[in-house]
Amino acid sequence: MKTSPLWRLATEQIVMDSMVWNNSLGRRISLREGDITRLAADAIVNAANSALAGGGGVDGAIHRAGGPEIMRELDAIRRRIGRCPTGSAVATGAGNLSAKFVFHAVGPVYRDGSHGEPELLASCYRACLELAEERGVRTIGFPAISTGVYGYPLEEAARIALREVASHLNRPESAVEEAVFVLFGKPAYQVYAAALGGIH
Numbered sequence: 001m002k003t004s005p006l007w008r009l010a011t012e013q014i015v016m017d018s019m020v021w022n023n024s025l026g027r028r029i030s031l032r033e034g035d036i037t038r039l040a041a042d043a044i045v046n047a048a049n050s051a052l053a054g055g056g057g058v059d060g061a062i063h064r065a066g067g068p069e070i071m072r073e074l075d076a077i078r079r080r081i082g083r084c085p086t087g088s089a090v091a092t093g094a095g096n097l098s099a100k101f102v103f104h105a106v107g108p109v110y111r112d113g114s115h116g117e118p119e120l121l122a123s124c125y126r127a128c129l130e131l132a133e134e135r136g137v138r139t140i141g142f143p144a145i146s147t148g149v150y151g152y153p154l155e156e157a158a159r160i161a162l163r164e165v166a167s168h169l170n171r172p173e174s175a176v177e178e179a180v181f182v183l184f185g186k187p188a189y190q191v192y193a194a195a196l197g198g199i200h
C-alpha cells in the first residue's frame with residue numbers, strides 16, 4: 001500500500017521513531033507532549049516577557065507550580081538589570097519544581113517574520129544554552145517559545161529551535177547531554193516530530 005507523508009506522520013509508529021535525535025557525541029534531543037512543569041531536568045526554560053513580570057501560558061504554569069520564590073528572585077534581577085531584552089534570558093532557582101534552575105527567555109512577538117523575529121528566537125535558545133553551560137546543566141527542557149501569546153508560527157519556530165539546539169549539542173565542548181522539548185498538545189508535538197526528522 002502506498003502511504004502519503006501525512007498518513008505516515010499520523011501513525012504512532014512514525015511519531016515514536018522521530019521522537020529522539022542522537023548525534024555522534026551521544027547527545028540527544030527528545031520530544032514529549034505535556035506540561036513542562038512536570039519535567040525532571042536540571043533546568044527548564046520559561047517563555048517569559050521583558051518585564052519578567054509573570055503572565056499566562058508556560059510562564060503562569062511555572063510560577064504557579066514553582067511558588068513565590070521564583071518571582072522574588074526575578075524581583076532582585078529586575079532591580080539589578082531592569083528589563084530582560086528580547087532574545088535574551090536570565091536564570092533563577094526553580095522554587096518547588098524538581099529542576100535546579102529556571103531560565104526565563106524572552107522570545108519575540110511575531111509580526112510578519114521580517115522584523116528580526118527568526119534571529120531573536122534563535123538568540124533565546126542560544127542564551128539558554130549559554131546559561132546551561134555556565135551552570136553545568138546536563139539536561140534542559142524547552143517549551144515552544146513565542147508560539148503561544150506571541151504568535152510565532154509553530155513550524156517555523158520548531159525548525160529554528162531544533163536547529164539551534166542541535167548545533168549546540170554538536171559542539172564537542174558542550175556539557176549539555178540532553179535537551180527535551182515539551183510540547184503542549186498532540187498537534188504541536190507532531191509539528192516538532194516532523195521538524196526533528198529534518199535535523200542532522
Ligand code: APR
Nearest residue numbers: 035036047049055056057058059061146147148149150184
Ligand atoms: N507546558 C508546556 N508548554 C506549554 C504550557 C506548559 N505548561 N503552557 C503553554 N504551553 C505552550 C503553548 O501552547 C505554546 O505553544 O507553550 C508555548 C508558548 O506559549 P506561551 O506560554 O503563550 O509563550 P509565548 O508565546 O512565548 O508568549 C510569552 O506569554 O504569558 C505570557 O508572560 C508571558 O508575556 C509572555 C508571553
